[in-house]
Amino acid sequence: xxxxxSTIPVPILFAFIGIMIFGLSDALTGRLLSQLISDxxxxxxxxxxxxxxxxxxxxxxxxxxxxxxxxxxPYDVDAAFIAKKQNTPR
Numbered sequence: 414x415x416x417x418x419s420t421i422p423v424p425i426l427f428a429f430i431g432i433m434i435f436g437l438s439d440a441l442t443g444r445l446l447s448q449l450i451s452d453x454x455x456x457x458x459x460x461x462x463x464x465x466x467x468x469x470x471x472x473x474x475x476x477x478x479x480x481x482x483x484x485x486x487p488y489d490v491d492a493a494f495i496a497k498k499q500n501t502p503r
Contacts, residue, residue, distance in 0.1 A: 418487045424472030426487065431468025436461030 417426070439445040439460035443453065446463070450456040476485050479493040 420486065422472075422484045423476050423487055423490055424469045424483055427468035427472030427475075428465040429468070431464030431466070431471075432461045433464075435464025435467070 421429075435445060436457050439447055440453070440457040443456075445456070445460045447453055447456040447460075450459065473483060475490060476483055479485070479490050479497070481489055481493055485493075
């Protein structure tokens with residue numbers, strides 16, 4: 414896990430998670446795009462792509478909120494949040 418956390422940028426990592434969550438949930442339950450598209454495989458593929466876009470946008474938001482470039486890794490985001498937490502007066 415350290416290798417993945419240290420090399421893959423946060424938006425890309427969130428996109429992979431979105432692919433798995435949206436694609437698998439549509440393939441198993443048929444409650445996302447399978448309600449609109451009759452072919453299950455096409456609907457699962459489109460749901461996976463939709464999940465990738467949503468995950469990437471969420472990851473991009475997390476990275477931008479911490480003030481880092483889009484190529485920031487999860488370790489960079491953790492360090493930025495800790496530094497921000499330590500710098501805020503109480």
